[in-house]
Amino acid sequence: LISNDQMEFDVFWLMNVAGLVAFATVGSLKGIDGDLDLLGVAVLGVTTALGGGTIRDLLVNAVPHSLHSTTDVSVALVGVALAIAGARRVDGLARHPVVLLADAVGLAAFATTGALVAAEAGLSPFGVVALATITAVGGGAIADVLLGNTPFVLKEDFYATCAVLGGVAFWILSTNGFSEDVAAVACAAVVLTLRLVALRRRWRLPTVDGVLVS
Amino acid sequence: LISNDQMEFDVFWLMNVAGLVAFATVGSLKGIDGDLDLLGVAVLGVTTALGGGTIRDLLVNAVPHSLHSTTDVSVALVGVALAIAGARRVDGLARHPVVLLADAVGLAAFATTGALVAAEAGLSPFGVVALATITAVGGGAIADVLLGNTPFVLKEDFYATCAVLGGVAFWILSTNGFSEDVAAVACAAVVLTLRLVALRRRWRLPTVDGVLVS
Amino acid sequence: LISNDQMEFDVFWLMNVAGLVAFATVGSLKGIDGDLDLLGVAVLGVTTALGGGTIRDLLVNAVPHSLHSTTDVSVALVGVALAIAGARRVDGLARHPVVLLADAVGLAAFATTGALVAAEAGLSPFGVVALATITAVGGGAIADVLLGNTPFVLKEDFYATCAVLGGVAFWILSTNGFSEDVAAVACAAVVLTLRLVALRRRWRLPTVDGVLVS
Numbered sequence: 001l002i003s004n005d006q007m008e009f010d011v012f013w014l015m016n017v018a019g020l021v022a023f024a025t026v027g028s029l030k031g032i033d034g035d036l037d038l039l040g041v042a043v044l045g046v047t048t049a050l051g052g053g054t055i056r057d058l059l060v061n062a063v064p065h066s067l068h069s070t071t072d073v074s075v076a077l078v079g080v081a082l083a084i085a086g087a088r089r090v091d092g093l094a095r096h097p098v099v100l101l102a103d104a105v106g107l108a109a110f111a112t113t114g115a116l117v118a119a120e121a122g123l124s125p126f127g128v129v130a131l132a133t134i135t136a137v138g139g140g141a142i143a144d145v146l147l148g149n150t151p152f153v154l155k156e157d158f159y160a161t162c163a164v165l166g167g168v169a170f171w172i173l174s175t176n177g178f179s180e181d182v183a184a185v186a187c188a189a190v191v192l193t194l195r196l197v198a199l200r201r202r203w204r205l206p207t208v209d210g211v212l213v214s
Numbered sequence: 215l216i217s218n219d220q221m222e223f224d225v226f227w228l229m230n231v232a233g234l235v236a237f238a239t240v241g242s243l244k245g246i247d248g249d250l251d252l253l254g255v256a257v258l259g260v261t262t263a264l265g266g267g268t269i270r271d272l273l274v275n276a277v278p279h280s281l282h283s284t285t286d287v288s289v290a291l292v293g294v295a296l297a298i299a300g301a302r303r304v305d306g307l308a309r310h311p312v313v314l315l316a317d318a319v320g321l322a323a324f325a326t327t328g329a330l331v332a333a334e335a336g337l338s339p340f341g342v343v344a345l346a347t348i349t350a351v352g353g354g355a356i357a358d359v360l361l362g363n364t365p366f367v368l369k370e371d372f373y374a375t376c377a378v379l380g381g382v383a384f385w386i387l388s389t390n391g392f393s394e395d396v397a398a399v400a401c402a403a404v405v406l407t408l409r410l411v412a413l414r415r416r417w418r419l420p421t422v423d424g425v426l427v428s
Numbered sequence: 429l430i431s432n433d434q435m436e437f438d439v440f441w442l443m444n445v446a447g448l449v450a451f452a453t454v455g456s457l458k459g460i461d462g463d464l465d466l467l468g469v470a471v472l473g474v475t476t477a478l479g480g481g482t483i484r485d486l487l488v489n490a491v492p493h494s495l496h497s498t499t500d501v502s503v504a505l506v507g508v509a510l511a512i513a514g515a516r517r518v519d520g521l522a523r524h525p526v527v528l529l530a531d532a533v534g535l536a537a538f539a540t541t542g543a544l545v546a547a548e549a550g551l552s553p554f555g556v557v558a559l560a561t562i563t564a565v566g567g568g569a570i571a572d573v574l575l576g577n578t579p580f581v582l583k584e585d586f587y588a589t590c591a592v593l594g595g596v597a598f599w600i601l602s603t604n605g606f607s608e609d610v611a612a613v614a615c616a617a618v619v620l621t622l623r624l625v626a627l628r629r630r631w632r633l634p635t636v637d638g639v640l641v642s
Binding site: 375 | 459460462463464465466467468469471472482486489490491492494495496497498501512515516573574575576
């Protein structure tokens with residue numbers, strides 16, 4: 001039993017690290033495209049990686065884990081370094097399959113921590129879904145706002161929707177007698193699967209005009 | 215006495231519901247205009263409706279009420295649905311008299327809860343006015359920032375000013391021996407009256423250039 | 429000994445006041461340039477002055493000092509008044525030497541309070557540097573975002589970098605046996621000196637393209 005728990009923890013820990021690196025890389029690349037200076041690029045990368053978790057903790061009145069640790073920011077800085085090294089060498093680094101995969105893994109890991117923290121804090125079903133989503137996409141949204149753009153999660157792709165549905169899965173399972181461990185694994189699986197399928201099939205959410213026309 | 219309290223509570227509850235629906239409708243319409251996908255439209259509507267109260271609670275170190283409840287988000291989703299249904303059928307829905315009235319009612323209700331929460335937390339006079347204003351206009355401001363726009367409350371109309379003056383009224387009455395109930399009713403009355411008169415008379419605040427010229 | 433402490437306190441208090449006025453002036457001038465109405469200009473000025481400290485307090489789960497006091501906002505409103513009075517009379521008021529000096533002093537004072545609050549809250553080294561930086565530049569960043577701009581600290585000048593290095597100085601000294609008082613004085617001195625030299629020498633951080641080319 002302990003070895004199962006341990007493995008689950010290790011997998012989750014790895015997913016989290018992959019997400020921190022990928023999120024930081026994607027955020028830094030946005031900063032490079034936006035002609036920010038080196039500090040600005042690093043701030044954007046670190047914000048993308050740590051922002052979602054920081055808002056999550058603030059919303060349940062905890063001092064953000066990101067400010068109590070130096071590990072998370074160090075991992076994020078690896079992603080920043082990758083972006084700076086790769087920006088002019090790898091064409092379209094932000095859409096490179098490895099980055100997209102790591103980003104999807106991070107989306108799943110972050111949504112799951114959001115749902116777990118929300119359940120711990122006794123939030124409502126909406127609170128669980130909201131915290132899963134905000135944790136997963138909040139960092140990228142802040143980075144986009146800092147660049148003066150509408151957060152890409154609001155207009156593009158089937159991205160935040162994966163986190164929403166993962167949060168819903170977590171809540172359905174945990175209110176139907178399943179343990180939080182099971183609900184967490186299901187949440188991560190739902191987010192990761194949906195995101196990968198969405199990437200491959202180029203799923204998009206319809207717009208209001210699209211709905212009304214059809 | 216109980217029936218008076220009850221009636222006051224019911225009126226306030228109704229005002230709050232009207233505000234949640236109106237704010238969500240106005241926010242969703244902004245999202246539709248900004249070509250967001252359906253999730254983006256819903257996020258913008260819900261953020262406009264729940265954002266102010268969420269910041270209010272964070273500023274006094276409470277876990278946001280919006281995350282502990284499913285009622286508020288459900289009411290907001292009614293507003294989102296109205297926006298999606300009406301966007302292409304009703305010309306200028308965001309400036310429709312019914313929406314403007316409900317929005318003014320919401321402005322009054324939200325400013326009042328902000329002032330009450332601030333008084334409860336023992337904030338300074340500035341804190342009372344700031345929380346009344348942020349609660350009333352914070353959700354719409356976040357929505358505007360998400361769309362990459364300057365919050366409309368900073369440039370247009372006599373809107374946030376109504377909430378500021380409602381907060382001032384609350385603070386004057388409550389520091390002069392009146393009960394919080396009386397101060398709350400006065401706050402709501404000041405905000406609602408000013409907003410409706412401002413709409414009818416097309417009041418605007420002057421800009422600095424305007425002041426210097428005159 | 430007491431007179432030393434007292435003097436240090438007085439100097440720091442003066443630096444803080446200078447910073448509040450300068451930040452409010454700079455923020456209000458941005459609002460005037462952005463054609464905001466008078467309330468918008470005041471909101472931008474006050475936000476620039478009080479925003480960094482407010483985020484700092486939220487991040488360590490304290491009710492923001494700015495909402496418990498009326499002194500800070502009153503001092504900030506002096507800066508707003510200066511901006512309104514001077515905007516059309518003094519050419520390039522935002523780059524006037526007196527404003528730049530007061531702004532640099534405020535940057536030093538705010539970074540130092542951020543580092544002190546972080547140390548008090550037992551944050552990690554990254555937390556100390558992050559809080560020093562956010563306290564110093566957070567208000568201006570919010571103002572820029574409200575205007576739909578990328579925060580100038582991310583693209584221009586050697587500005588936020590001074591606060592980062594001040595936070596690093598604070599942390600190095602305080603983890604090497606020096607008292608928090610000494611670390612605080614060093615932090616303020618590092619930020620102020622770097623900022624003034626940067627202004628005089630027109631230092632800028634390189635961009636990624638600049639680094640890769642050189």
